[in-house]
Amino acid sequence: MIKIAIMGYGxxxxxxxxxxxxxxxxxxxxxxxxxxxxxxxxxxxFPGEAVQDKIxxxxxxxxxxxxxxxxxxxxxxxxxxxxxxRAMLEAGKHVTTSNKALVAARGxxxxxxxxxxxxxxxxxxxxxxxIPIIRSLNSCLTADEIEExxxxxxxxxxxxxxxxxxxxxEFDDVLKDAQAKGYAxxxxxxxxxxxxxxxxxxxxxxLVCGQQVDFEDIHTEGxxxxxxxxxxxxxxxxxxxxxxxxxxxxxxxFAAMVAPFLLPPxxxxxxxxDVFNAIFVHGNVLGDAMFYGSGAGKLPTASAVAADxxxxxxxxxxxxAVEWSTKKQRLVDFGQIENRYFVRTTVEKETIxxxxxxxxxxSVEGFKEECGFITEVMCEAEYEKKARExxxxxxxxxxx
Amino acid sequence: MIKIAIMGYGxxxxxxxxxxxxxxxxxxxxxxxxxxxxxxxxxxxFPGEAVQDKIxxxxxxxxxxxxxxxxxxxxxxxxxxxxxxRAMLEAGKHVTTSNKALVAARGxxxxxxxxxxxxxxxxxxxxxxxIPIIRSLNSCLTADEIEExxxxxxxxxxxxxxxxxxxxxEFDDVLKDAQAKGYAxxxxxxxxxxxxxxxxxxxxxxLVCGQQVDFEDIHTEGxxxxxxxxxxxxxxxxxxxxxxxxxxxxxxxFAAMVAPFLLPPxxxxxxxxDVFNAIFVHGNVLGDAMFYGSGAGKLPTASAVAADxxxxxxxxxxxxAVEWSTKKQRLVDFGQIENRYFVRTTVEKETIxxxxxxxxxxSVEGFKEECGFITEVMCEAEYEKKARExxxxxxxxxxx
Numbered sequence: 001m002i003k004i005a006i007m008g009y010g011x012x013x014x015x016x017x018x019x020x021x022x023x024x025x026x027x028x029x030x031x032x033x034x035x036x037x038x039x040x041x042x043x044x045x046f047p048g049e050a051v052q053d054k055i056x057x058x059x060x061x062x063x064x065x066x067x068x069x070x071x072x073x074x075x076x077x078x079x080x081x082x083x084x085x086r087a088m089l090e091a092g093k094h095v096t097t098s099n100k101a102l103v104a105a106r107g108x109x110x111x112x113x114x115x116x117x118x119x120x121x122x123x124x125x126x127x128x129x130x131i132p133i134i135r136s137l138n139s140c141l142t143a144d145e146i147e148e149x150x151x152x153x154x155x156x157x158x159x160x161x162x163x164x165x166x167x168x169x170e171f172d173d174v175l176k177d178a179q180a181k182g183y184a185x186x187x188x189x190x191x192x193x194x195x196x197x198x199x200x201x202x203x204x205x206x207l208v209c210g211q212q213v214d215f216e217d218i219h220t221e222g223x224x225x226x227x228x229x230x231x232x233x234x235x236x237x238x239x240x241x242x243x244x245x246x247x248x249x250x251x252x253x254f255a256a257m258v259a260p261f262l263l264p265p266x267x268x269x270x271x272x273x274d275v276f277n278a279i280f281v282h283g284n285v286l287g288d289a290m291f292y293g294s295g296a297g298k299l300p301t302a303s304a305v306a307a308d309x310x311x312x313x314x315x316x317x318x319x320x321a322v323e324w325s326t327k328k329q330r331l332v333d334f335g336q337i338e339n340r341y342f343v344r345t346t347v348e349k350e351t352i353x354x355x356x357x358x359x360x361x362x363s364v365e366g367f368k369e370e371c372g373f374i375t376e377v378m379c380e381a382e383y384e385k386k387a388r389e390x391x392x393x394x395x396x397x398x399x400x
Numbered sequence: 401m402i403k404i405a406i407m408g409y410g411x412x413x414x415x416x417x418x419x420x421x422x423x424x425x426x427x428x429x430x431x432x433x434x435x436x437x438x439x440x441x442x443x444x445x446f447p448g449e450a451v452q453d454k455i456x457x458x459x460x461x462x463x464x465x466x467x468x469x470x471x472x473x474x475x476x477x478x479x480x481x482x483x484x485x486r487a488m489l490e491a492g493k494h495v496t497t498s499n500k501a502l503v504a505a506r507g508x509x510x511x512x513x514x515x516x517x518x519x520x521x522x523x524x525x526x527x528x529x530x531i532p533i534i535r536s537l538n539s540c541l542t543a544d545e546i547e548e549x550x551x552x553x554x555x556x557x558x559x560x561x562x563x564x565x566x567x568x569x570e571f572d573d574v575l576k577d578a579q580a581k582g583y584a585x586x587x588x589x590x591x592x593x594x595x596x597x598x599x600x601x602x603x604x605x606x607l608v609c610g611q612q613v614d615f616e617d618i619h620t621e622g623x624x625x626x627x628x629x630x631x632x633x634x635x636x637x638x639x640x641x642x643x644x645x646x647x648x649x650x651x652x653x654f655a656a657m658v659a660p661f662l663l664p665p666x667x668x669x670x671x672x673x674d675v676f677n678a679i680f681v682h683g684n685v686l687g688d689a690m691f692y693g694s695g696a697g698k699l700p701t702a703s704a705v706a707a708d709x710x711x712x713x714x715x716x717x718x719x720x721a722v723e724w725s726t727k728k729q730r731l732v733d734f735g736q737i738e739n740r741y742f743v744r745t746t747v748e749k750e751t752i753x754x755x756x757x758x759x760x761x762x763s764v765e766g767f768k769e770e771c772g773f774i775t776e777v778m779c780e781a782e783y784e785k786k787a788r789e790x791x792x793x794x795x796x797x798x799x800x
Contacts, residue, residue: 019543019685020543022684022685023543023544023545023684023685026545027542027543029610029723030542030721030723032721124540130683130685130686130687130689131689132536132540132541132689135535135536135539135540136532136535136536136540139535139539139707139711140524140532140535140536140707141532141703141707142427142430142706142707142710142711143419143420143423143427143702143703143704143705143706143707143709143710144423144703144707145423145426210429268692271671276688283530283703284422284423285419285422285423285699285700285702285703285706286530286693286694286699286700286703286704287530287693287694287697287699287700288676288692288693288694289530289531289532289691289692289693289694290690290691290692290693291689291690291691291692292668292688292689292690292691292692293686293687293688293689293690294686294687294688294689297687299685299686299687300685300686300687302543302685303541303543303544303683303685303686304543304686305543306542306543306685307539307540307541307542307543307544309543310542310543311539311542314720314721318718320714321430321432321714323429323430
């Protein structure tokens with residue numbers, strides 16, 4: 001019997017308890033021992049509920065109980081999660097977390113501490129929900145140099161972009177619908193501004209390069225500026241628009257960014273719709289690979305946390321190496337990142353060609369005063385310069 | 401420094417040596433030690449080539465050298481690979497293999513032997529080439545009951561079906577093209593008759609249920625009967641045709657089969673084209689997930705073998721648990737497996753409806769004498785009975 005504690009009994013935390021119950025038998029078989037939840041740390045008391053007896057309000061109850069071998073952190077946010085997790089690792093307990101904010105901010109440090117204490121700090125559920133991308137990078141694609149990792153890693157915005165693309169709806173209406181369905185939070189800022197995706201690509205890039213990537217260094221744009229007009233242009237070109245979090249290895253380091261992109265039908269992420277997530281990886285010997293699944297939601301995310309518990313149970317006395325040092329990884333300056341750009345403008349075609357060369361034009365019925373075109377590959381700084389020269393850019397969306 | 405041996409210096413074996421060389425530094429960092437190829441077992445001598453000094457012809461040279469910790473088996477076929485691998489495990493050496501025939505036939509036994517000797521027997525490259533599906537089942541999706549696993553696991557036939565679907569070509573022409581491109585072997589039987597896919601789904605099903613699934617028990621149909629006429633019907637219905645290897649959990653055990661299926665555009669495997677492979681998984685808490693990538697080819701497959709080497713290097717003194725016992729798993733009798741069926745026939749519509757109920761008909765220009773329809777869900781035995789009653793079935797393809 002392995003005793004565990006769950007810190008934070010919200011959606012994910014209660015989901016973990018549920019998964020451990022529903023698949024109790026197979027999880028015990030795979031872990032080699034039964035898993036029992038001894039404590040649940042929460043501010044609430046849950047009177048009358050089955051978990052009532054396990055509730056504690058002071059994390060030190062868990063720290064000081066040597067019976068607890070594994071601690072699940074599903075509180076979210078950097079503090080007090082960081083303080084609690086550090087204390088657990090210091091006390092020689094293994095930790096698994098679904099908390100991307102914590103992992104992005106303190107991952108390298110907590111990995112090092114876990115190694116020092118010969119325990120494990122796992123975070124499969126912090127990116128891609130139920131998609132096993134973390135363990136794949138850490139234990140499967142280990143013979144490769146990963147040259148690109150690009151993902152649809154935020155289910156809320158992918159649901160919204162899917163509805164906008166499929167039904168031609170406007171951003172505000174889709175947001176209301178997503179909120180009504182529980183896919184978007186009351187304050188949707190972290191999702192729609194790309195902050196959530198930014199933390200996730202910071203984590204993935206750190207794992208790919210083995211060093212610390214600070215999310216604050218990653219240029220991030222959300223989907224709030226995308227309109228039904230853009231969607232109509234995209235449809236005319238046979239493309240979809242997706243919020244991508246991307247990291248590419250260049251000779252100057254990793255080029256990482258979060259922004260909406262136009263995707264051609266042949267792109268592996270083109271058909272990833274609704275709340276699904278997918279992560280595309282290109283390795284120097286593996287070639288292209290993609291991982292697809294439920295990127296969020298109570299049970300898929302809890303499934304990933306519970307799989308971490310099984311993996312820890314199989315490695316109670318072994319620290320599994322994770323390559324992610326505290327040494328800071330240099331990122332390519334945003335201005336030097338290369339992309340192609342789709343531009344909508346009211347400027348005359350002759351002027352457009354003077355500035356951007358011999359581009360092809362796209363026009364959409366009902367938008368007579370303007371046209372669209374896709375540029376050649378150029379760096380962000382060069383695009384900016386040309387865009388200023390052109391004047392009157394109605395919209396710019398990068399092209400994958 | 402960890403010394404290894406490679407048994408079989410063909411496409412995959414030489415690919416492994418290449419990957420270990422190309423990514424020498426990162427593989428050493430992740431393994432914790434440098435990996436050095438000490439022996440290469442092959443019937444040939446490779447005079448003048450760099451590997452000449454490492455060539456041995458007697459596997460006992462490797463068995464008897466205690467310096468060799470890890471042995472790579474890329475010979476293919478059950479014998480003599482089985483004898484050699486057994487001897488290596490008996491001698492306390494770890495083994496990784498890309499050999500699906502060996503794993504399907506003797507996997508459970510070799511896993512048990514490895515456990516007994518406290519070493520590891522790994523086989524990531526035996527299914528899905530570079531796609532990390534084995535480790536995902538074994539170490540990632542461990543909190544789930546996997547209720548379905550369905551894959552496009554043979555690149556040769558997927559390339560052929562893609563060309564047939566995209567260009568309306570006939571089977572024989574596409575086969576010649578695939579052979580000319582090196583995608584199909586001179587004797588293509590194992591691929592086009594589905595035998596290769598059958599071994600792979602036997603391996604995947606064994607891992608999912610934790611018991612031995614004998615490939616001989618799995619109903620297997622290839623793609624040889626698919627014609628350009630079928631493709632035209634598929635196109636009319638907006639569907640693709642793919643060779644699927646599938647296993648579904650039912651109340652009576654696992655229902656496994658290999659056969660061509662019609663896939664609707666929304667199916668996660670619909671857009672998996674060319675030589676790519678993809679494996680769809682449904683878990684009871686995870687929901688849907690999919691893994692996509694290069695299912696074959698020298699470097700992608702070698703990447704998976706080399707990743708096994710890294711994983712073994714990290715677990716030199718630890719046997720990683722693999723749930724796959726020698727106890728035989730009962731499969732659902734083929735006649736009891738439920739599917740929907742697309743049927744082409746010259747029988748009159750009235751008679752069709754008498755036998756199959758109120759189905760909708762599909763007709764394709766140029767095929768005036770016949771029509772197509774899709775049945776309701778029924779078991780194979782019931783379909784067989786009705787098909788005999790109908791008489792004159794030109795073609796039957798199952799519907800996913």
